[in-house]
Each structure stands twice: as C-alpha cells, then as structure tokens.
Amino acid sequence: MNTQQPLENMLKDIRKKALKRIDKKPPSVLAASWSGDDLLYSGPGRAIFIVLPTPGCAWALAGSGGCSMCSYIADSPLQKVSSKELLEIFKEQFQRQVEKQEINGPTAIKIFVSGSFLNPEEIPEEAQKEIFKIINEYDDVEEVVVESRPEYVTEEVLRDCCTLIPGKIFEVAMGLESADDKIRLNRINKGFTQKDFEKAMKIINDLKSDFNVRAKVYLLVKPVLTSEGEAIEDAVKSTQYAEEIGVDRVSFCPSTIHKGTLMEILWRRGSYQPPWIWSTLEIIRRVRSSVKIPAIMDTAGFGTRRGPYNCKKCNSKLKDAIIKSNINQTIPEEFECECKVKWEADVEFSDMTRSTTNLLKNH
Ligand SMILES: [Zn+2]
Incomplete structure (x- = not known):
C-alpha cells in the first residue's frame, strides 16, 4: 500500500495548524543550558548542553511539513536572530555553567539549535565562529558537538570550525533516523536520501586525516507506521550501516509524543504507541554484541505517558x-x-496493516 501521498498532505496540514498555534516568545526566553554525566571519546566525563534559539529548522518551515515526530519548531522564536543577540545568549548560558564549575575535567560542549548549526541562515557564520573562539579558551573542553542536516555539511565549513578549536574534537551530529530510505522518506518525511547522507559522510571522512572531526548519527526508535518488531530490526541494522559508512558514534532517540505532530494524531487514534522499554533494551543488547562504535540510548522520556513505557x-x-x-x-x-x-507478543504479532488502514480511512 502506498501511504506516501496522504502522509505528505497530512503533514503539511498539521504543521500549518501547529505553526498558527505557537505563541511567539523572545529568543532569550527560549535559551537553556544544563550539564550531566556523559560518555566522551576519551571515556566518562561531563557534558554541557546549550540550547540556542534560531529562526527555526529550515526543513520544518520549508512547506514540506517537516518530520512526522518533531515539534522543536514550537520552541523557536520564528524570527531572525542577529549574530550579536545569539552570541550574547550563548555567552550568558555558557558563563552560567562555567560559574557552576561544570568545566572541571574532560568536558563536551553540545550545542542544540533545534535545526542545523551549520546552516548560516539559522546560525550566521560570524556567530558560529565567535562561539568556537570562546569555547577554545577552555583546555578541559575536549569535544564540541553540533547538530546539522547533511546538506549543510561542506568541506569549507568543517575546515573553518576545526581550525578554530585546534586539538579538540569537532563532532557533527546528523539525524539519519534510519538507514532505510523508505522509512526515512515515507514515514519520517526527513527529506534526504541515503545518498545525500553518504555525501556528507565522505566530506567528514576525507577530512579525518587533517582534523579531529567526527560524525554522530541520531537514530529514531519506532517511527510512525512501524511495528515493534520492525523498529528493533531497523535500529540494529541502521547502527550496523552507520558503522560501515564511518560514523563514529550513534545516539538512539526512542520516540516520545511531541505536541502538534502526525505522531501525536496517530497516538490519539490508537494507531501508534512509543516503543516498549524492553525494545530499547533489546536494541542495546544486540548493538553492543554486533558493532564496535559507541552507542547511547536516550532515556529522557522513559516511563512517562508520552514516552517509552513498560x-x-x-x-x-x-x-x-x-x-x-x-x-x-x-x-x-x-x-x-x-x-x-x-512485549514479546507485540514483537511477534503486531503489524501495521490496521493502523495504515485507519489512517487512510479517517483522513
Ligand atoms: Zn514490567
């Protein structure tokens, strides 16, 4: 059954409505920072997370409807944020963590922009550079991690970033979500192909001889219209693919239900459930015994009504x-x-025929 067309139309509708409902907030209110234990390339350490407000993910705003599980756009100011303002916000958040003495031993700085850090339309080049210069002053910072869609990964921008933080690891985290084009395009509406992703990976891999550059991918555990069993298989296969293509580490994001998404609509209709925590455990067990690269399972939404649940x-x-x-x-x-x-019964017997039929009938 081809579900692509109705999904696409639904996604556009849903996003349009969700964007209308957003009550706009000034950029400084939308910024945040925190810290926690984390696994660095050198071993256990600390990570500082900084959320920067940007005009919003270009893909979510592009008229495609964006991704079927994501509502980060609701936390974006949806207006131009100048380099100067962005930098002020970064400094304030960063300083807050420095004052709490969070940079004390091996530390990673992770910058979240709810979109693509490497897209100059979201983060102007001037701000990108100034942020890196500030971070470079701290010797204990071993890694700088930014997120980006693959189309913004260019040799030039990577060289620029790496040159500003000599001796530190620069990691580009991309939301591959699944190695399977059909799942990524039709069920997630991610809008890029395996070929697009491999192009970005080639640029990163080619620069590894000159710079400390690394690639991370996020994998979505259980996209919409995906059964429990298929979700496990896809996560494991996608990790194996990521390792083969030169990705340095993997971060699993088990679905949680964001407001104003297709995923939420299907969930309310009883046509979707986030994965069981059992499934995430099974994925971790299988991945640890079949791949060598580090893999992290995000547990943030575990045990909540809208998250993975046992x-x-x-x-x-x-x-x-x-x-x-x-x-x-x-x-x-x-x-x-x-x-x-x-859970075992769900893995064995659940299939997606029912939810797909429901979806098409009700739209
Ligand atoms: Zn139990």
Whole structure:
C-alpha cells in the first residue's frame, strides 16, 4: 500500500495548524543550558548542553511539513536572530555553567539549535565562529558537538570550525533516523536520501586525516507506521550501516509524543504507541554484541505517558540499567517482569496493516 501521498498532505496540514498555534516568545526566553554525566571519546566525563534559539529548522518551515515526530519548531522564536543577540545568549548560558564549575575535567560542549548549526541562515557564520573562539579558551573542553542536516555539511565549513578549536574534537551530529530510505522518506518525511547522507559522510571522512572531526548519527526508535518488531530490526541494522559508512558514534532517540505532530494524531487514534522499554533494551543488547562504535540510548522520556513505557514495576529499573550501559558500553544484564510477555507478543504479532488502514480511512 502506498501511504506516501496522504502522509505528505497530512503533514503539511498539521504543521500549518501547529505553526498558527505557537505563541511567539523572545529568543532569550527560549535559551537553556544544563550539564550531566556523559560518555566522551576519551571515556566518562561531563557534558554541557546549550540550547540556542534560531529562526527555526529550515526543513520544518520549508512547506514540506517537516518530520512526522518533531515539534522543536514550537520552541523557536520564528524570527531572525542577529549574530550579536545569539552570541550574547550563548555567552550568558555558557558563563552560567562555567560559574557552576561544570568545566572541571574532560568536558563536551553540545550545542542544540533545534535545526542545523551549520546552516548560516539559522546560525550566521560570524556567530558560529565567535562561539568556537570562546569555547577554545577552555583546555578541559575536549569535544564540541553540533547538530546539522547533511546538506549543510561542506568541506569549507568543517575546515573553518576545526581550525578554530585546534586539538579538540569537532563532532557533527546528523539525524539519519534510519538507514532505510523508505522509512526515512515515507514515514519520517526527513527529506534526504541515503545518498545525500553518504555525501556528507565522505566530506567528514576525507577530512579525518587533517582534523579531529567526527560524525554522530541520531537514530529514531519506532517511527510512525512501524511495528515493534520492525523498529528493533531497523535500529540494529541502521547502527550496523552507520558503522560501515564511518560514523563514529550513534545516539538512539526512542520516540516520545511531541505536541502538534502526525505522531501525536496517530497516538490519539490508537494507531501508534512509543516503543516498549524492553525494545530499547533489546536494541542495546544486540548493538553492543554486533558493532564496535559507541552507542547511547536516550532515556529522557522513559516511563512517562508520552514516552517509552513498560510497567510501573520495572520502568525505572530498566532505565537505570540502560543509563549505566550508556556510560560503560557493556551489555545490560537480563531482566524479568510480568509485563515482558506482553512485549514479546507485540514483537511477534503486531503489524501495521490496521493502523495504515485507519489512517487512510479517517483522513
Ligand atoms: Zn514490567
């Protein structure tokens, strides 16, 4: 069954409505920063996360409707933010973490822009450069991580960034979501192909002999219209593909239901559920025994109503085991709980025929 056409139309509608409902906030209110334990390339360390407000993800605003699971655009000021203002905001957030003495030992700085840091329309080049110059003054900072869609990865911009932070690792994190073109294009509406991604990867790989540049990918665990079993298979296969193509580490994002997305609409109709925490554990177990690159499972939404869920008895136990496994990269132990048989049945018997039919019938 070809679901591409109705999905595309739905996504456009949904995004249009969601954009209308956003009540605009000034850029400085939308900025944030925090810190936490993290796995660096050199081993366990700290990470400082900084969220910068930008005009908004170019893809979400492009009229395509953007990605079926993502509502980060709702946290964007949706207006031009000048280099000067962006820089002031960055300095304020960064300084806050410095004052809390968060840069003390091996540290990674992760800059989130709810879009593409390397797109000069979202972050002007001048701001990109000044931010890197500030970070470069801190010797304990070993890594700088930015997010970008692959189309903004060019040799020139990578050279510029790397040159400003000599001796530090510069990592570009791309939302590949799935190695499967059909899943990425038709179910996620990501708007780039495996070929586009491989072009960006070639640029990164070619520069590795001159610079400390690395690539990370985000993989979405259980896109819409994907069964529990298929979600596990796709996550494992996508990680194996990422390793083959030269990606240096993988970060799994198990679906949580964002407001104003196609995913939310399907969820409300009973046609979608976020993955079981069991599935994320299974993915971690299989990935740890089949690939060598570090893989992190994001556990942020675990055990919440809109996030990955097992049962009240085992949610936090499994979450803790996965967090531990993220830091030491070992295979988590086996767990048992009475809810496990339901998960096993879902993996074995659930298919997407019902939700696909519902979707087409109701639209
Ligand atoms: Zn349970």
